[in-house]
Amino acid sequence: MFQPDLLHSKRILITGGGTGLGKAMATRFLALGATVYICGRREDVLIKTAAELGSHGPIQAIPCDVRNLDAVESMIETIWKSGPLDILVNNAAGNFIARTEELSPRAFESVIGIVLLGTLHATMACGRRWLKAARPGVVLSISATYAPVGSAYVVPSAVSKAGVEALTRSLAVEWGNRGIRMNAIAPGPIPTQGAFSRVLPRPELEARALDRNPMHRFGTTEELANLAAFLVSDGSSYINGEVVRMDGGEFLQGAGEFSNLGRALTNEDWESLKPRNKKSQLA
Numbered sequence: 001m002f003q004p005d006l007l008h009s010k011r012i013l014i015t016g017g018g019t020g021l022g023k024a025m026a027t028r029f030l031a032l033g034a035t036v037y038i039c040g041r042r043e044d045v046l047i048k049t050a051a052e053l054g055s056h057g058p059i060q061a062i063p064c065d066v067r068n069l070d071a072v073e074s075m076i077e078t079i080w081k082s083g084p085l086d087i088l089v090n091n092a093a094g095n096f097i098a099r100t101e102e103l104s105p106r107a108f109e110s111v112i113g114i115v116l117l118g119t120l121h122a123t124m125a126c127g128r129r130w131l132k133a134a135r136p137g138v139v140l141s142i143s144a145t146y147a148p149v150g151s152a153y154v155v156p157s158a159v160s161k162a163g164v165e166a167l168t169r170s171l172a173v174e175w176g177n178r179g180i181r182m183n184a185i186a187p188g189p190i191p192t193q194g195a196f197s198r199v200l201p202r203p204e205l206e207a208r209a210l211d212r213n214p215m216h217r218f219g220t221t222e223e224l225a226n227l228a229a230f231l232v233s234d235g236s237s238y239i240n241g242e243v244v245r246m247d248g249g250e251f252l253q254g255a256g257e258f259s260n261l262g263r264a265l266t267n268e269d270w271e272s273l274k275p276r277n278k279k280s281q282l283a
């Protein structure tokens, strides 16, 4: 899909890059010539991923909890010692389904800390360095389709992702004149162990999600990685402040007043709804 050196010499940090979508993006970026840094809380997971992907290109694992500002600063400082980053991918997240009234304060803090504060910490640490050195930079954040409208049962994630999208659009304008591009991807369901075990933890919930989608399938990690590669590449250098939805049309199906008729009406129903000739209608 891309020229093989699309990301040649680009230095990229992917938060939460040890698993799922982050790992898929790391794989794709390495194949396109990038140098990749991945961070996460679990060192063993990071080391395993770095070892697995090491044959594709230069990759380094740095354990870091993005909720902790000092830890993020220290990670970014370590990376900058060997050269500035060109691209930051805010991908780390926490989420689970639950009834909101039953959530403890720590449950809110945990998810908001990872998704919203973690994204802020990493974005500010890179942004300040890029601005100070008058260097261009690219930030890509992974949001979710429910960010603009909210969603029941994932409220800490919804408020955080909405904040991430607001940050993306705000800084796109504030920093755009100094060469920093800010964009986001809002994926629909893509099977990963981390996400599906927490937001679709039972087969019937997964089946319901599949049924809801106009394309009757989930997205793939490769499709997500392709879109991410395009958005972080210089080929998309005039795209700034956008949130690109990638969900097979699921979001739009939810908004269309008549969209659910496809399931409610049979072929016979549609035939019977066709206008007959004028005479029989008047009769």
Ligand code: HXC
Binding pocket: 093, 094, 095, 096, 097, 098, 103, 104, 105, 106, 107, 108, 110, 111, 144, 157, 187, 188, 189, 190, 194, 195, 198, 199
């Ligand atoms: C209610 C819960 C809970 C649950 C945890 N908590 N899980 N409350 N229902 N299912 C509460 C705990 O009781 C605790 O509060 C507080 O949250 C923090 O939990 P810990 O386990 O101590 O925190 P921590 O180890 O930091 O784990 C963070 C986490 C966990 C977010 C809770 O799930 C995690 O590590 N997630 C990382 C990966 C992830 O979530 N990936 C999915 C991304 S998918 P108390 O008060 O008891 O101490 C996504 C989009 C999906 O974002 C969209 C699909 C379409």
Ligand code: NAP
Binding pocket: 015, 016, 017, 018, 019, 020, 021, 022, 039, 040, 041, 042, 043, 045, 064, 065, 066, 067, 090, 091, 092, 093, 094, 095, 114, 118, 142, 143, 144, 145, 186, 187, 188, 189, 190, 191, 192, 193, 194, 195, 196
């Ligand atoms: P995942 O595999 O669970 O990825 C989450 C990653 O974040 C993990 O590698 C995790 O590693 C890391 N992480 C969590 N808390 C962290 C912290 N405090 N500091 C640093 N890293 C942390 O799930 P995924 O499906 O790939 O999700 C990736 C992104 O896509 C997330 O932003 C998610 O919201 C978004 N998304 C996913 C879907 C989907 O269907 N898969 C849909 C919409 C949006 P550690 O646990 O080791 O820290």
